[in-house]
Amino acid sequence: MSCAHLAATAAGCETAFTVDASRVTFGRGCLAEVGVRARALGMTRAALFTDRQLRSSPWFAEVHASLRAVAIETAIFDDVAIEPTDASFEAAAQFAREARVDGYVSLGGGSVIDTAKAANLYATYPAPLRAYVNAPVGDARAIPGPLAPHLACPTTSGTGSEVTGIAIFDWLALHAKTGIASPRLRPSEALVDPRCTSTMPASVVAASGMDVLCHAAESFTARPFSTRPAPATPTARPLSQGANPWSDLGCREALRLLGSYLERAVRDAADVEAREGVMWAATLAGIAFGNAGVHVPHAMAYAVAGHVRTFRAAGYPDAPLVPHGMAVAVNAPAVFRETGALAPVRHLEAAALLGADVRGATPADAGDVLATRVIELMRAIAIPNGIAGVGYTSADVPVLVAGTLPQQRLLGNAPCEITEPLLAALFERALAYW
Numbered sequence: 001m002s003c004a005h006l007a008a009t010a011a012g013c014e015t016a017f018t019v020d021a022s023r024v025t026f027g028r029g030c031l032a033e034v035g036v037r038a039r040a041l042g043m044t045r046a047a048l049f050t051d052r053q054l055r056s057s058p059w060f061a062e063v064h065a066s067l068r069a070v071a072i073e074t075a076i077f078d079d080v081a082i083e084p085t086d087a088s089f090e091a092a093a094q095f096a097r098e099a100r101v102d103g104y105v106s107l108g109g110g111s112v113i114d115t116a117k118a119a120n121l122y123a124t125y126p127a128p129l130r131a132y133v134n135a136p137v138g139d140a141r142a143i144p145g146p147l148a149p150h151l152a153c154p155t156t157s158g159t160g161s162e163v164t165g166i167a168i169f170d171w172l173a174l175h176a177k178t179g180i181a182s183p184r185l186r187p188s189e190a191l192v193d194p195r196c197t198s199t200m201p202a203s204v205v206a207a208s209g210m211d212v213l214c215h216a217a218e219s220f221t222a223r224p225f226s227t228r229p230a231p232a233t234p235t236a237r238p239l240s241q242g243a244n245p246w247s248d249l250g251c252r253e254a255l256r257l258l259g260s261y262l263e264r265a266v267r268d269a270a271d272v273e274a275r276e277g278v279m280w281a282a283t284l285a286g287i288a289f290g291n292a293g294v295h296v297p298h299a300m301a302y303a304v305a306g307h308v309r310t311f312r313a314a315g316y317p318d319a320p321l322v323p324h325g326m327a328v329a330v331n332a333p334a335v336f337r338e339t340g341a342l343a344p345v346r347h348l349e350a351a352a353l354l355g356a357d358v359r360g361a362t363p364a365d366a367g368d369v370l371a372t373r374v375i376e377l378m379r380a381i382a383i384p385n386g387i388a389g390v391g392y393t394s395a396d397v398p399v400l401v402a403g404t405l406p407q408q409r410l411l412g413n414a415p416c417e418i419t420e421p422l423l424a425a426l427f428e429r430a431l432a433y434w
C-alpha cells in the first residue's frame with residue numbers, strides 16, 4: 001500500500017496564495033480590552049456567547065464588566081453544546097435573531113466560538129441550515145456579504161477557532177460531522193489572553209495541545225498550494241489552499257514552541273511561561289491552518305470521535321466522548337509514516353522543531369522520525385496509545401473508513417491521493433503505537 005505523488009502540472013495550477021487573518025491582540029490582561037474594542041467595532045448591543053461552566057468564571061465577569069463599562073448592552077447565550085450539533089446551531093441562531101443585536105462577543109473554547117459564528121451567519125442571512133454547509137452534506141452556498149462584527153476570546157489553547165473561518169458541528173440525523181467554511185465567518189478580531197489557560201485541567205491542555213500540534217504539522221505537510229488547480233475566479237480560491245509560505249511561518253514557530261513547552265504546560269498549571277507559549281502556538285497554528293488547511297489525521301478524527309461507544313476522558317463531561325485533539329492525535333503517527341516519503345525535508349524539519357534528534361536521519365526515515373517524536377510526546381502527556389486506546393478494534397475499521405471518506409475537503413488537501421484501501425491500512429496501523 002503506498003501513497004502516490006499527486007502530479008504537479010504547471011499548466012492550470014495555482015500560482016498565487018491569499019493571506020487572510022483576523023486582527024489579533026495577544027497578551028496577559030487583554031481580556032479587559034473587550035469593551036473598548038467592541039465599541040470601536042460599532043457594537044451597542046452585543047450577543048455574548050459562553051458556556052454554563054464559564055459563566056461563573058472570573059473571565060466571564062471581566063468580559064461582562066468591560067462591556068458594561070462602555071454602555072454596551074448584552075444578551076447572554078450560555079446554552080452551548082460541548083460538541084455543537086445542528087440543533088444547537090439552530091437554537092443559537094434563533095436566539096440571535098430574536099435578541100436584535102449589532103455584534104457578537106464569544107468567550108470560550110472552539111464550541112462556543114463556532115456557535116457564535118453560526119448564530120451570526122444565520123441571523124444576518126437567514127436560510128435553512130443546509131444552505132451554507134459544506135458539500136456534499138450541505139449546499140455550500142456562498143455567504144452573500146459581510147456578517148456583524150464578532151470579537152472572539154478563546155479560553156483554551158487549542159482549536160484556533162478565533163482566527164479561522166470554519167465552524168464545525170454534528171448533523172445528528174445524518175450521523176455526519178461537517179461544517180461551514182468561508183472567510184466571511186472569521187471573527188473580526190481575536191483577544192487572546194493566556195491568563196484564561198491557568199484554569200485548564202492538565203488533561204485538557206494535553207488534548208488541545210495535540211490539536212495544535214496536528215494543525216501545525218498537517219498544514220506544514222499539506223499538499224503545496226501550487227499543485228492545486230487554479231480557481232475559475234480569484235474569489236473562489238478555497239480557505240484550504242494548501243501549504244504556502246505564509247502558513248509555513250506560523251507552523252514552524254508553533255512546532256518549535258510545542259517542542260519546548262507542551263510537556264511543561266501539561267505538568268504544571270503554574271508554569272506561566274509554558275502555558276503562555278502553548279497559547280501563542282495555538283494562535284499561530286490557527287492562523288496557519290485557517291490559511292493552508294489540515295488533512296488526513298483531522299479527516300480520520302471525525303470518524304474516531306463520531307463512533308465513540310464508552311470512552312470517557314478525564315477533565316471532560318462525564319459522557320462517552322473522545323476530545324477533538326485526542327481523536328486527531330491517535331491517527332497522526334500512522335499518517336506521517338505514510339506521507340514522510342512525499343516531503344521528507346518537511347517531515348524531518350517538523351520533527352526537529354518538536355525536539356527530535358534528526359542527526360543522521362535519511363529521507364527514507366523522515367516519516368518515522370516525525371511519527372516517533374509525536375508518539376514520545378503522546379506518551380509523556382498521557383494521550384491514549386492509538387485508536388485502540390479510545391475503544392476501537394480491527395473490526396471497527398470499515399465503519400471508521402466509511403466515516404472518513406465524506407471528509408473530502410480535508411482528504412483533498414493531503415499530499416497524496418487517499419484511497420479507501422489506504423485509509424483502512426492507516427486505521428489498522430493506528431490501532432496501537434505502544
Ligand SMILES: [Fe+2]
Pocket residue numbers: 159211215298324328
Ligand atoms: Fe483541530
